[in-house]
Amino acid sequence: MPHDDHDHPHALLPPEPALRVRALETVLIRKGLIDPAALDEIIDTYQNKIGPQNGAHVIAKAWTDPEFKQALLEDATSVVAELGYHGRQGEHIVVAENTPEQHNMVVCTLCSCYPWPLLGIPPGWYKSDAYRARAVREPRKVLSEFGVTLPVETAVRVWDSTAEIRYLVLPIRPEGSEGLNEEELAALVTRDSMIGTGMPRVPS
Amino acid sequence: MTRVHDMGGRFGDGAVTPEPVDAPVFQHDWHARALAVTLAAGSLGQWNIDISRHAREKLSPKDYTRFSYYEKWISALADLLVESGVLTENDLKNVEEAGEHPLADRKLKAEAVAKVLASGGPADRPSDIPFAFDVGQAVLTTRPAANRLVDGGHTRLPAYAAGAKGRVLMVHGTHVLPDSSAHRLGDAPEPLYAVAFPAAELWADPEHPKDEVVLDLWQSYLEPA
Numbered sequence: 001m002p003h004d005d006h007d008h009p010h011a012l013l014p015p016e017p018a019l020r021v022r023a024l025e026t027v028l029i030r031k032g033l034i035d036p037a038a039l040d041e042i043i044d045t046y047q048n049k050i051g052p053q054n055g056a057h058v059i060a061k062a063w064t065d066p067e068f069k070q071a072l073l074e075d076a077t078s079v080v081a082e083l084g085y086h087g088r089q090g091e092h093i094v095v096a097e098n099t100p101e102q103h104n105m106v107v108c109t110l111c112s113c114y115p116w117p118l119l120g121i122p123p124g125w126y127k128s129d130a131y132r133a134r135a136v137r138e139p140r141k142v143l144s145e146f147g148v149t150l151p152v153e154t155a156v157r158v159w160d161s162t163a164e165i166r167y168l169v170l171p172i173r174p175e176g177s178e179g180l181n182e183e184e185l186a187a188l189v190t191r192d193s194m195i196g197t198g199m200p201r202v203p204s
Numbered sequence: 205m206t207r208v209h210d211m212g213g214r215f216g217d218g219a220v221t222p223e224p225v226d227a228p229v230f231q232h233d234w235h236a237r238a239l240a241v242t243l244a245a246g247s248l249g250q251w252n253i254d255i256s257r258h259a260r261e262k263l264s265p266k267d268y269t270r271f272s273y274y275e276k277w278i279s280a281l282a283d284l285l286v287e288s289g290v291l292t293e294n295d296l297k298n299v300e301e302a303g304e305h306p307l308a309d310r311k312l313k314a315e316a317v318a319k320v321l322a323s324g325g326p327a328d329r330p331s332d333i334p335f336a337f338d339v340g341q342a343v344l345t346t347r348p349a350a351n352r353l354v355d356g357g358h359t360r361l362p363a364y365a366a367g368a369k370g371r372v373l374m375v376h377g378t379h380v381l382p383d384s385s386a387h388r389l390g391d392a393p394e395p396l397y398a399v400a401f402p403a404a405e406l407w408a409d410p411e412h413p414k415d416e417v418v419l420d421l422w423q424s425y426l427e428p429a
Contacts, residue, residue: 008263008264008279008283009283009285009286009293009296010278010279010282010283010296012282012293012296013279013282013299017234017238017272017274017275017278018232018233018234020275020278020279020282021234021237021238021241021274021278022234022237023296023299024241024278024281024285024299025237025241026299026300027291027295027299028244028285030299030300030301030303031291031295031303031304031305031308032304032305032308032311033245033248033290033305033308033310033311034244034245034311034312035244035311035312035313035314037313037314038240038244038311038312038316038317039237039240039244040240040314041314041317041318042239042240042243042244042317042321043236043239043240045317045318045321046229046236047229047230047236086322086323087321087323087324088243088320088321088322088323088324088325090324091324091325091326091327092326092327092328092376094374094398109210109213109362109364110210110212110261110360110362111209111257111260112273117324120229121229121230121239123222123223123227124221124223124227124231124273125220125221125222125223127273128217128220128221129211129214129217130217130218130219130220130221131220132211133211133212133213133215133217134214134220136212136213136364136406136417137212137213137364137406137407138411139411139415140411140412141411142220145219145220145221145222146220155412155414155415155416156411156412156415156416157400157417157418158418159398159417159418160212160362160365160417160418160419160420161420162360162362162420162421163327163360163382163396163420163421163422164253164326164327164379164380165376165396165398165420190225191225192225197222
């Protein structure tokens with residue numbers, strides 16, 4: 001059936017990417033199919049409103065509230081929804097907890113699946129061929145490119161996001177963070193630590 | 205039977221280049237526009253997420269490889285708009301000439317954006333198909349990794365995990381089957397599982413004896429081991 005390997009209509013648009021986007025945007029606006037104000041609203045949402053600060057809030061709460069953490073590990077989707085984090089590319093959430101025995105790391109080898117309501121739009125490297133190709137086969141080498149070295153006894157579990165389940169890593173609470181409140185803890189949680197390619201900041 | 209997007213485990217891509225934490229969300233203005241146009245056009249309701257993923261995957265291997273991320277999005281969107289009958293090739297050739305479209309009343313309005321993004325599109329559906337596997341059970345993935353409904357069609361079993369033995373880690377409920385949904389053949393919901401595979405089951409030279417890769421796999425991708 002799919003006679004899809006030639007005659008792609010996109011070739012009718014200008015090849016330069018910015019012009020290609022502009023051309024498609026123009027035709028859709030002229031036909032009344034998209035609203036320029038809606039485009040601005042979408043961009044504002046992902047540029048300014050939704051980002052890793054959402055996930056960091058969840059992680060800091062899990063570090064301070066054992067009951068919350070338990071509920072999060074059992075049914076993250078409803079627990080984070082109660083905090084207001086739900087929607088597109090975060091319809092089904094699972095949280096994977098790091099331990100001294102097991103480090104978790106998330107990838108999408110087939111495309112770029114990522115928990116948008118908790119982390120926002122994925123960074124360029126997450127969508128790169130190098131990360132998609134290598135994270136599943138040589139996670140430690142990839143981690144070393146992020147400056148992360150794991151203890152020899154720690155196993156790595158890589159989650160390849162092949163369905164609509166989105167994964168968030170719960171990092172180990174850093175040493176020296178004992179007296180900190182939730183807000184101070186959230187400031188230690190980096191985006192990469194929730195993907196599994198980084199560690200939380202250590203309090204100064 | 206595989207396509208260019210199915211790159212898990214591939215050699216030769218070089219180092220990953222992390223970005224500074226304060227790197228902008230969108231590197232260029234047109235990246236943001238490409239994302240927004242794609243999301244807004246999706247709201248017309250003429251395709252689902254599986255159809256749009258497949259549209260990116262079936263870019264020619266040459267295009268897929270040379271296009272940057274958002275070039276794939278915008279080019280696949282143009283293809284999808286024509287394929288689904290929303291636009292004609294002539295519309296793409298004469299972008300300034302367009303008049304009002306029959307689907308214009310479905311246009312996503314600025315005031316509806318927050319609600320649409322916050323509701324998303326859950327993929328779980330009721331299904332009559334009984335669960336064949338329990339947590340802890342050993343399973344074997346089908347081989348080759350291929351869509352069994354449409355030759356060369358969309359599937360979410362990566363080639364690197366075909367014919368591999370793993371164990372069920374989680375039962376996720378019953379979800380839309382992309383192999384069907386991507387080709388407008390219906391949701392065909394069936395049980396979905398997280399399945400853990402020892403790295404040694406997948407790679408010739410695993411980094412660590414206890415490493416694992418977990419994939420979310422539909423029941424029809426699996427058989428008892």
